[in-house]
Structure formats: C-alpha cells, structure tokens
Amino acid sequence: MLLEQICEPKDLKALSLEQLESLAGEIRQFLIEKLSATGGHLAPNLGVVELTLAMHYLYDSPKDKFIFDVGHQSYVHKMLTGRMDRFDTLRQYKGLCGFVKRSESEHDVWEAGHSSTSLSAAIGMAMARDLKGEDHKVVAVIGDGALTGGMALEALNHIGHEKRKLIVVLNDNEMSIAPNVGAIHNYLGKIRSDKTYKKAKDELQYLLNRIPAIGGKLAKTAERVKDSLKYMVVSGVLFEEFGLTYLGPVDGHDLQKLEEAFLQANNVNGPVLLHVLTTKGKGYKPAEADSHTWHGISPYKIESGQVLKAVGPPMYTQVFSEALIELAEQDDRIVAVTPAMPGGSGLIKFAERFPGRMIDVGIAEQHAATMSAALAMEGLKPVFAVYSTFLQRAYDQVVHDICRQNLNVVFAIDRAGFVGPDGETHHGVFDIPFLRHVPNLVLMMPKDENELRHMMKTALSYDDGPIAVRYPRVSGTGVDIDATMAPIPIGTWDVIREGESAVIVAVGPMLQVAEEAAELLKRDGLSIRIINARFIKPLDESMLLQLANEGQRVVVLEEGAQHGGLGSAVLEFYSERDIHDMAVRIIGIPDEFIEHGSIKEQRRDAGLTGERVAAELIKLMPRQHKSVSTQ
Ligand SMILES: Cc1ncc(C[n+]2csc(CCOP(=O)(O)OP(=O)(O)O)c2C)c(N)n1
Numbered sequence: 020m021l022l023e024q025i026c027e028p029k030d031l032k033a034l035s036l037e038q039l040e041s042l043a044g045e046i047r048q049f050l051i052e053k054l055s056a057t058g059g060h061l062a063p064n065l066g067v068v069e070l071t072l073a074m075h076y077l078y079d080s081p082k083d084k085f086i087f088d089v090g091h092q093s094y095v096h097k098m099l100t101g102r103m104d105r106f107d108t109l110r111q112y113k114g115l116c117g118f119v120k121r122s123e124s125e126h127d128v129w130e131a132g133h134s135s136t137s138l139s140a141a142i143g144m145a146m147a148r149d150l151k152g153e154d155h156k157v158v159a160v161i162g163d164g165a166l167t168g169g170m171a172l173e174a175l176n177h178i179g180h181e182k183r184k185l186i187v188v189l190n191d192n193e194m195s196i197a198p199n200v201g202a203i204h205n206y207l208g209k210i211r212s213d214k215t216y217k218k219a220k221d222e223l224q225y226l227l228n229r230i231p232a233i234g235g236k237l238a239k240t241a242e243r244v245k246d247s248l249k250y251m252v253v254s255g256v257l258f259e260e261f262g263l264t265y266l267g268p269v270d271g272h273d274l275q276k277l278e279e280a281f282l283q284a285n286n287v288n289g290p291v292l293l294h295v296l297t298t299k300g301k302g303y304k305p306a307e308a309d310s311h312t313w314h315g316i317s318p319y320k321i322e323s324g325q326v327l328k329a330v331g332p333p334m335y336t337q338v339f340s341e342a343l344i345e346l347a348e349q350d351d352r353i354v355a356v357t358p359a360m361p362g363g364s365g366l367i368k369f370a371e372r373f374p375g376r377m378i379d380v381g382i383a384e385q386h387a388a389t390m391s392a393a394l395a396m397e398g399l400k401p402v403f404a405v406y407s408t409f410l411q412r413a414y415d416q417v418v419h420d421i422c423r424q425n426l427n428v429v430f431a432i433d434r435a436g437f438v439g440p441d442g443e444t445h446h447g448v449f450d451i452p453f454l455r456h457v458p459n460l461v462l463m464m465p466k467d468e469n470e471l472r473h474m475m476k477t478a479l480s481y482d483d484g485p486i487a488v489r490y491p492r493v494s495g496t497g498v499d500i501d502a503t504m505a506p507i508p509i510g511t512w513d514v515i516r517e518g519e520s521a522v523i524v525a526v527g528p529m530l531q532v533a534e535e536a537a538e539l540l541k542r543d544g545l546s547i548r549i550i551n552a553r554f555i556k557p558l559d560e561s562m563l564l565q566l567a568n569e570g571q572r573v574v575v576l577e578e579g580a581q582h583g584g585l586g587s588a589v590l591e592f593y594s595e596r597d598i599h600d601m602a603v604r605i606i607g608i609p610d611e612f613i614e615h616g617s618i619k620e621q622r623r624d625a626g627l628t629g630e631r632v633a634a635e636l637i638k639l640m641p642r643q644h645k646s647v648s649t650q
Contacts, residue, residue, distance in 0.1 A: 021045055027101055028075040028126070039076065039274050043068045046095055047302040053106040055321045058440070059117055062300035062313040063092040066192050066271075067160070070295055071095035073277040074158060074188075083156040084144050086129045088137035088165040090118035091315070092190070093127075100126040110440035112616030118444060132444020133409065134382045135168025137161050138187060142174055145183040156285070157185040163207055164195030164359065167381035178290045179262020186284050187263065187292045190271065192299040195359045196314045201381045203257075210254040210268055211296060258292040267294030272301060311362060332497035335490040336433055338468040340365030342475040342504065343402060343431075344372055352400045353479065354378060358387040364404040364433055384409050388416035388428075395426040400479060406434040407447025407489060414453055421485050422459045429478040430487035435464065436528065436578035437622060438492045442615030448608050450489060452583030455556045461486040461509060462555040464527040468495030470553065476504035491528050491578070493618065512559035518546035521636050522566055525576040526552045526585060532622075533576055535629025540636060547636065555585050563592055572602040572639040578627055581607030602639045606632060 021038060022045040024030055034042065046068050054061045072095070074085060080100070087093045097115065098106075102124065108114025119127045129140045141159035148155060165171060166189060178185070191207050193199060255265025264287045269280045277295070284291040299314075300306030305324030306313035312326075319326045347353040347369065355366050359382040370377035380387045384405060391401040410417070410432060421428045435447040454462050461481065465471040465488070474488045515530065516537060523533040530551055537547035550562065552575075566573055575586035586605025593601050608625045622628065 022049060022098075022103070025099060025103075028080055028099055031072065031076045031099065034076075036274055039072055043072060043274070044302070046072075046098060049098065049103070049106070050094060051303050051321060053109065054316065055319050057107070057109040057111065058315075058317045058319075059109050060091040060094070060315050061303070062306040062310040062316075063162075063192075064094040065301045065303055065306060066297040066299045067092045067190060068095050068301070069272050069274050069277060070160070070188065070190060070297065071099065073274055073281060074160075075099045077278060077281050078156055078158065081125045081128060083158065084128045085126070086137045086140045086144070086157070086159040087119050088131065088159065088161040088171075089134045090131040092160070092162070093119045096126065097124070100124050110442075110615050112614075112620045114615070116442060116615055117440060118442070130444075132441065133412070134165040135161075135171040137165070138171050138174030138178060141185050141187065142178050142181060142183065145185040146181065149183060158188060159185070160188045160190055162195070163189065163191040163193065163204060164199050164382055167195070167199065167201050167203055167359070167383060169383055169385055175258075175261050175263070182262060182289045184288060185290050186281075187290065189267075189292055189294045190297055191268070191294060192297045192310070194299050194310050194314075195382060196363065197311050197359065197361050197379065199381070200359075200379050204381075206257060207294075210294065255292065255294060263290040263292040265292050265294065267292075268296050269294065271295035271297035329494075332495040333468065334492070334494050335465075335468060335471060336363070336365040336492075338471050338495055339404075339431055339433070339475065339490065340368055342472045344369055345504070346475060346479050347373055347376065350400065350479065351376075352398065354394060354399050354401050356380065356387050356391050356394070356401050356403045358382055358384045358405060358409065360404070360406065360409075363406070364431070366404055384412040385416050388413035389420045391428045392416070392420040392424060392426050395421075395428045396424070400427060400429065402429045402431055402479075404431040404433065406445070407432050407436075407450040408434060408438075408445050410450055411453070417454070417460075417485075418457050422457045425459045425484040427482050428485045430485065430489075431475075432487055432489040434492045435489035436491040436493075437613070437618045437625075439618045439621065440615050443612040446613065446621075447489070447492075448579050451555055451577065451579040451585060452587075454487060455584070455588060459484040460556065463488045463507075463553055464555060465490060465553060466496075466513075466515070466527065466530045466551045467498045469498045469500050470507075471495075472500065472504045473507050474553075477506040477509070480506045481509070489527070493528060496531070507553065510554050510557035510559055512562050513551040513553060514548060515551050516547065516549035518548035520545040520547060521572040521574070521639060522548045522550060523574045523576055523632065523636070524550045524552050524585070524589065526555060527578060529576045529578050529627065532627055532629055532632060536632035536636065539629055539633040545636075545640075552585060556588070558588055558592055560592065563589065564596070567593065567596075567598045567601055570600075572636070574604045574606060574632060574636055574639070576627070576632055577605075577607045578622070578625075579607055580610070581605055582610060604635050604639055606635060 021042045105115040110117040118132045119130050121127050137159040141157050145157045258265040269276050284293050299310035355369050355377045357364050357379050366377050391403045394401040438445045463474050465474050478486045525533040533549045575589050577585045584607050613621050
C-alpha cells in the first residue's frame, strides 16, 4: 500500500506518475470505506482525488496556500497532510472536522463552510503576499456551483482589476449539490461540449503568431479581427474579459494533463483560471450515478450503496414539504424559491407536482431574497425556503427589500438550532437575534410537526407583511397530525403544562427539554408551568403581563444565541413596561462557536439540558427550595 507511506505532502514528491495513479485508487478506496461508517461529503471528494494529488505534488504547502471553497472537498487534502488516522472520527464529537480547520493542521490556511468565499480569500492573500514582499503561490479551488455565488463574482471582478499572480482552479463537475443552474453553468457547458473550440483556438493562435509585427492601421485591424475571432472561437473568453488568463478545459482525472496545466499556470504572471473537468462521485458507482444524493451522505452499505436511515417520525423538512404542496394545491399564487438547495429544503416533490413554480436561483441567497420581494410585490406568494445559516447572507435584503417594503414573503427557515456534524459553520443559531428586531416581521417556531403545519397555514394566510417559520434539523415528535391546517392567532402563546412554582418559556424542541426539567422538579414537589412561545415576535404581551402580576419566576429557554434572542426580548418587554422586579433567567447558547458532534452533544455542551434548566430554576426559588436536589 502506497497510502501507508504518505504522512505529509513531501512523501508524494518522489512518486512516479504510475505510483500517483495507484495512490489515487487507494485514496478512493479509503474514502469509500471510511465514509460508509461515518457519512460525509463522499461524491465531492471522490471527484477531486487527482486534482488534490497534483496540487500537493507540484506545490509546497503550507508555504503555498491552498484555499478550498466551502471546504467540503478537503478530505483528500486532509489525508495527504497527516490526518489519515483520524478519519474514523470524521464529523463526530471532538473528531476530524468535515471542513477545512486551522486548528487541525498548518496546511489548513482558510476555513469555510459557506460557499463562494475562496476567491476573496485568494486575492486577499495574494495582496498580503505582495505587500509583504513574499513569494509563494496562492491556489483557490472553487466548484462550478460555488462560482454562481455573488461573492465569487465580486471577487473575480476585483481579481481581474488587481492582476496579481494567483491560480483559480475551477472544479467543474456540472453539479452544485443539485444540478447546477444558470447562465454561467450553460457557458461552462458550451466550453465543455464543443471540442472545436479548443482546436480553433490553437489554430487561431498559430496564425496570429505568424502575422509579422506590422504597423499602423493594419495592426489595429489585425487586433480587432483577433478580438472578434476570440469571441467566436476562444474558450474561456468570459474569464479572459474579467482579466484572468484562461487555461483548459483539462481532464481533472488525468494526472499528466493536470501537471502540464499547473506548470503552464505557474508561468503566467497574473491571475489564471484553470478549468478542470471532473466527475463527482468518481470511482464509486452509486455516487457517480446519483451525485446529488451522494453529495453529503449518511452511513451506507458499500456493496449495495444502500443508505442506512434512522426510522422514526418524519423530519420537519418533510412535514414542511408536504404541507406546502397541500397549500399550493389550493392557491396557485404560491411559488417556492430555493438558493441551490431543492433537495435539502424538501422542494423536489413540489417541483415535480408544480413544474415552473419552484425557482432554483443557484447559490444566491441575496438574490433569492430580493427576487422573492419582487414576486410578492406582484401579488404572488413566494415561500423562500432557506437554511437559517445561509439566510445570514441575505440579511440586508431581508431588512431593506422585504421588511422595509412590508411585502408578503414567507420564510421557511430550515436547520434552525444546532445541526450536528456540519458544525459551527452551519448551526442555525443567529436567526432569532438577527430577525426579531426587524420591523414588520413575524417570527414563529413550532413545538412539533403538527404545529408546523398550522404555522404554514398561518404564514400563507397572512397578508400583512413578511412572516417566517423556523424549524429544526430533527425528526418531529411523532404527534398526531390534524386533518386540516388552521391559522394560529398571531402573537399568541400556549400553556402546555400548568404549574405554580415557576415558569419555563420555551420554543421549538426546547419544550421537550422544559418537560424534562419539570419532571425532575416534580419529584421535589415543585410544579412548573411550561409556555410554548410559538411566536418569537410578536410576543404574547398579555401572557407576559400575567406572569408579572403573579410575581412569577421565569426561565426563558431557547436553542439560539443567548444574547439578543427571545430571552432578551422578554427582558426588554419588562424593562419597557417599568417592571423591574421580575426574576428572569435566560438559557440559550453561550457566546461561542460550538463544534461538530451530534445535536445531543451540542445541546449538552451549551447547557440546554433538563438538569441545567432545573438547576437554574432552583436558583430562582425562594430560599427553602435552594437545597432541593435535582438528581
Ligand atoms: C452560502 C451557501 N449556500 C449554500 C451552501 C450549501 N452548499 C454546500 S456545497 C454546495 C454546492 C457546491 O457546488 P460546487 O461548488 O460545484 O462543489 P461540488 O460539491 O460540486 O464539488 C452548496 C449549495 C453553502 N455551503 N453555502
């Protein structure tokens, strides 16, 4: 096994081309085996085996800087930089991170998780290099999906302007997570499919090289002819117009060709775009056949490709999906908008049922938000389905375009709360603080899947402005589902457990944690009231005033950043009403980033457990209860 001999990139340098090719096979086998147990981003990594090998073979990491867009395709890089022995822990608690992670290795120079940041990082690093008078290579690897993101295009614009030496490797596998969309995608397709492009380009270059240096008018005409011919026949002209030298397309599974292309790129004294064609899932049949499903996969059986799924109640995403279809049957103004996540957001069935009413805009959250505003302006009912973490990208559009104009956009905010193995780049823990202070917006979270359905009805019946429903990346609780969906009165909370000793105000899955705390305290003779704060905004003011009148002790429990969340809203409410004698304790996510692991472990580390809530409630109690045990 060659693989066993590779501890760091320099171990590759002595290998022959044939050995590198065998190594590529061993790497694939390793990934297929390891990920069958842990799950992870299999298809993207199988696609970049040769590309990553070529980079480490030719360059000198960490002196030369490798920047991986999103970072989900960095497993091969991790293997070649001394982390092979940690793959059994991939994406698990305290284990190897599924993205680039600086604390893991000096070879990890730039972290991500969100898409389309690599080119900004690359130009920043190239600029710093030049200003510091250093001399190393900067190589960014960006997928054709990530290239559709606005940030990447902003950076490309600047890279061409700066003209600094750097290499952008465009890893083109024709896929985002789902099939890629848009004009850039179509353009890349043209380059890929038209072999005459390359031939004509070579011939043209040959001819132009033979035109002698001629002066005056004739030279200008020759230049113009060259320019117009370039439009017709030179592939990559779009990138050339941006100011980058375009090289390619190159077969990204041919090590020899990759080496030649990189050596050519090194000779260009300015920014280069190296267009590399790869096959997502390469070398594992199920992943090649369906790279959408195998983009990020749960554990599976290697021989059959059967994915091992937990049985239990449906995920919230699925419940959302079915409710939306039901509602769209009754109202043809409903359209669904997704920024490149039709599968993850549960919109595939919707698209099949209502062709033309599901709009995938590519990785373009900002555009999706503003476009939804315009759809609403024209009387449609856009449902902008987006993961909480990616909605961060569209904050200004939410404020400026949707809420300020008070438009009827429905936000379906998935992955709200901890997300487990994707970790700190993907948690949906900031949307409560960054949404609840925006005027006009209503923000809801259901306690179970049945309530989610009613909230979907609430959202789509509401015509007073923007309204959002957030739901977690977990299964529902298994409750019975009501036959019909009915709107919930805006701003009303619900007491789900009566009690006199103290009160827990909780949202979403935290209601189950509240129940655990209440059960623990029941043993000690305390009766805890639990309130389902299903509207995070507006608050149920009459219920809050009632708590004040009773002189209650209140714990507010939320799976979101503790600062600026629902608890803060409750404190602000009492402060604004000059109610200063309420005992309120907020339990939310502390002011730190919480790493990958299971959702259970993340909640435990953040202190979102029944024991902790019970202990905090005890602290609020009059003295005689303080010694009560919660064990
Ligand atoms: C801002 C943002 N939106 C959405 C995503 C979810 N996402 C992760 S990878 C990916 C597709 C990337 O496609 P591409 O760049 O072509 O890489 P590939 O996986 O095909 O190699 C998407 C949409 C993200 N990470 N960041």
